[in-house]
Amino acid sequence: MSTAVSTDARIKTVDVSEEMITAHLADGRIISVPLTWSWRLADATPAQRAHYEIIADGHGVHWPDVDEDISMSPCGRAIPPIGLARERTPALSPACLVSAACPDTGTVIWLFGRGASIACGLPWTVPGEWASLPREARIARTRKTLVLEMDRPAIDTSPYRRMLGLLGRRTRAGWRHRFVTNWDTLLEREVNKACPTHCPPWLESTFVYHLNGTVEDPPGNPRRSCFLLESDPVRTRVARLESNVAFHNMIWSDAFVVLGMSFECATDNSLLAALGTAPLPVEGSSWVVLDPDEGALDTVCANVQSTLPGATVIPVPAGFSEWLGRGLPELQHLGVLNAEIGP
Structure with a gap:
């Protein structure tokens, strides 16, 4: 017997703290990545971080005040923006980046x-x-x-x-x-x-x-x-x-x-x-x-x-x-x- 598991990777809400960017997905999963992935959000004020728009049918987030975009792949992985990082991002633990199984190709x-x-x-x-x-x-x-x-x-x-x-x-x-x-x-x-x-x-x-x-x-x-x-x-x-x-x-x-x-x-x-x-x-x-x-x-x-x-x-x-x-x-x-x- 098999059990179907919902993997709806559309973003519902986003929180930005002093350390993490956290996306709450439609299927209940929570995806978190370090704030260092985005120097624009790292430099932003709390009000600018809180002002975001869900785009691309739930697969992306846009922060208009700082002109930043972060996207989510269909299998539930966060997509970091391109930019010159200020420091090496620490390794992500399994608890930090949770995703659905993707084809191993x-x-x-x-x-x-x-x-x-x-x-x-x-x-x-x-x-x-x-x-x-x-x-x-x-x-x-x-x-x-x-x-x-x-x-x-x-x-x-x-x-x-x-x-x-x-x-x-x-x-x-x-x-x-x-x-x-x-x-x-x-x-x-x-x-x-x-x-x-x-x-x-x-x-x-x-x-x-x-x-x-x-x-x-x-x-x-x-x-x-x-x-x-x-x-x-x-x-x-x-x-x-x-x-x-x-x-x-x-x-x-x-x-x-x-x-x-x-x-x-x-x-x-x-x-x-x-x-x-x-x-x-x-x-x-x-x-x-x-x-x-x-x-x-x-x-x-x-x-x-x-x-x-x-x-x-x-x-x-x-x-x-x-x-x-x-x-x-x-x-x-x-x-x-x-x-x-x-x-």
Whole structure:
């Protein structure tokens, strides 16, 4: 005889004390996380902490006075906001983070930086002379220029198509992939073509996340990540549902692939630093880092290893297209992919 257990992870009420953020769920569970997960709430007054709105049909909370968002996954795990943590968060005890059982599946997060765009024929960068322009003017010009650049005849997104085809053929049962990319939308164009009607079992989602914003989203969308420039300071990043969900996926992931992402600008470095504060599976994750420039490769690997001492970092001195041509052997070695069969 089996007993059905209610697992309605929608948030009903929230309390914020001097030490904890506590969510009371519709199914009676209570989820608590340290206040240090959110420097905005840590700095807020009691009145600001008490002024919140339940959003996303009960799966998120928004504090309008401090512009903070914290979300809840369908299985009842709190999703911390992205930001540069001021101190390492202490390990969470089972009593501190209670959740329903979730499927034990492996997830690979693909972090696409400029290296992937360059492989597709999009080497454009923000001109240095634009630095004298007001920030909003630079963003407007960047959006407009990138949209035009993405439609140039020289653009070739075949590396993305090859990647999707390879992952579709060879991903082992139980493993899934999720994509996080830069400003351009070349990758989601190919994902939408490859998966027009449904999400295949080897993908966690056909949604492609943009932690630093995207050129094709309407400005001011409160759910999508805000548009960030490489020169922006850390606190320019504003918590949004998209960035919070993407960060949640990262801290619970088993493996990462980093393509042309240096973590050197302040906003990207803060992302890595935030991952380092999460006492969760990401601490022991595996990182496959690609860069044809061995000096840059060494720097990225050192940044990841110093932030996540328990992680396994695998350097690959190759570009995206070259690595695809090799058949992604590092992912096969990690057990994510099956061996290629046939020609």
